Amino acid sequence: MSERVVVVGADAAGMAAASQARRLKGPGELEIVAFERGHFTSYSACGIPYWVGGDVAGPDALIARTAAEHRARDIDLRMRNEVVEIDVAGQRVRSRDLESGNESWTGYDKLVLATGATPIRPDLPGIDADGVHGVQTLDDGQALIDTLESNPGRRAVVVGAGYIGVEMAEALINRGFQVTMINRGAEPMSTLDPDMGVLIRKAMQGMGIQIVGNAELTAVRTDERGRVTAVATTDAEYPADVVVLGIGVRPATDLARAAGLPLGASGGLLTDLAMRVRGHENIWAGGDCVEVLDLVSGTERHIPLGTHANKHGQIIGSGVGGDYATFPGVVGTAVSKVCDLEVARTGLRERDARAVGLQFVTVTIESTSRSGYFPGTTPMTVKMLAERRTGRLLGVQIVGREGAGKRIDIAAVALTARLTVDQIVALDLGYAPPFSPVWDPVQVAARKAVTAVRRDATGG
Structure with a gap:
């Protein structure tokens, strides 16, 4: 009798796990059911700023493997289906078809959580206004492009100066927008020390980007139609026809939290070396929803990167498929580009x-x-x-x-x-x-x- 594996999330970690498990075991031994709430699967989220900026075509160019290709490998991939509840004791998940609204339960022998991360959206007045965008998925990227192409205004504000923030600022400059960046810190790229961040600031200012440092976002101003017109900080207001949130992301672990699964200090799932959720022999997790061991500091951290997600998926798929592999940890390597x-x-x-x-x-x-x-x-x-x-x-x-x-x-x-x-x-x-x-x-x-x-x- 075959086992059933349920995968929640069909991007890098989830579908890498499903594909690796399928390589190890055929349909007669292992049934694989994957749920994805979005319109796309197995894509490069890292490429979204370059799609927005016009450097690469998209979204098709950013998709490594389509839903049809996964299904051709005997993976039951259910797109636009969101898992809304995990019943750990009953070994089942409840999913909702986002097109019809219908809900159903699916049992599992093994569960893989690859729910990713969600952009941080502070609870501020106007933050959900028309024209305010987070950028984490291809659906997010398409929504932003639709706004940029339909809005006659050319003033953009990027909130946050991390990797996504600086890459999106460059993308918007490439599209001919006047860009202001609001940054809580004194210098952009807080993943660097400030004495190195100043080099980034000078380069961005040389591109014509206005950088407002040591500034805290307090509100998004809107017009009578509910559309963004400006952003406010504690000291000033900056006009905006579009706002991109690059404040960072948090692990998307609300499902896991509700199910009582163990989370770390940053809210990411805690796993063992084989990427199994601690205390649960038949549940694995990987990608942006987990915390990883920092090999230099010895601490567990949330480091959302596609490189890690793909490796996690390979390791999870090996475990689910009856093989053996481990993920020892990371040293926190990242690389980015701002203009040249x-x-x-x-x-x-x-x-x-x-x-x-x-x-x-x-x-x-x-x-x-x-x-x-x-x-x-x-x-x-x-x-x-x-x-x-x-x-x-x-x-x-x-x-x-x-x-x-x-x-x-x-x-x-x-x-x-x-x-x-x-x-x-x-x-x-x-x-x-x-x-x-x-x-x-x-x-x-x-x-x-x-x-x-x-x-x-x-x-x-």
């Missing part, structure tokens, strides 16, 4: 290290993407954190132009391997003038960090 500026980080920021009791030294260096004499060479800034006394690498941040961003992968590998800055200096990295100076910028920073660690140890 590449921004990357991995590991801990200064405040992260302090929060977990680590003492450290920091160094910042200026280097170049290629040998200085080679055509097309561009500058880059590298900041590095190393633990006092031991010299263990704790974190790296890089801001530069072409050739800067992916250098963060050197640091990501070093963090995973718990290398010291001395060991990074000794790495045998590739060199040729078109690709790098003789000393790669990451190694230049490591050399300076070695000196700082030794000076700290001797009190010099």
Whole structure:
């Protein structure tokens, strides 16, 4: 008799899990039923800003596998069906067809939760007005594009200056909008230390984006039709024909909370190494709805990234399909682009290290993407954190132009391997003038960090 697996959420983690499980077991051994409340499946949410900005076609270009393709592999994918309740004791879920409103129960032997994350929408006057958009799904992206194309106004306000915020600001500039960014912090990109964030601010201001720092959104102003006209902060008002919320996301775990499943400090589901929900042998969870182990700090964090979601799905699918795999954790690597500026980080920021009791030294260096004499060479800034006394690498941040961003992968590998800055200096990295100076910028920073660690140890 075959088992039934129910998957809640049909994007990266959910359908990666379903596909991997199907590779391991055929329809006669494993029935797979997947529920998705949206119109799209298996898509790249990371590509939405580039779709909005006109860099890529969409939404079809962002879809890795269609619903029809999943169904052709004997996966019962039910689109526009939202799971509204989980009965853990009865091993069943209640779903609602969003077109008809009909509800039904579906039993399961194994359950996979891949409910993702939802954009943070503060409880403020006017926040749900026509013209205010969060951007998390392809449906969100299409709704924003519809607004941009139907609205004659050309004034946009982006609230929040994280990855989504800065990418959406660039997308709106590319569409010919006048863009104002409202940021709670002093500098954009709070995933970087402020001394690196200032480089992002200057680049964005150079693109014509007005950045309002240390500002708190208090309300969205609307006209008599309920359409957005401006946003208000504690100090001023800024006219707006469209507002994009880039404040961040929270794990979409209301279903899990109601079912009594274990959640962490940030509201994400807690799992074991095999991505099973703790205390529940037949329930797995992955993607943006879970917390993951930070291998550098030793803490559990909510880090919503597509790279993690796809890996989680593969591991969950292996477990559901009777195989074995584990997810050891992350080091917090991310890379982004603002116009021609590449921004990357991995590991801990200064405040992260302090929060977990680590003492450290920091160094910042200026280097170049290629040998200085080679055509097309561009500058880059590298900041590095190393633990006092031991010299263990704790974190790296890089801001530069072409050739800067992916250098963060050197640091990501070093963090995973718990290398010291001395060991990074000794790495045998590739060199040729078109690709790098003789000393790669990451190694230049490591050399300076070695000196700082030794000076700290001797009190010099």
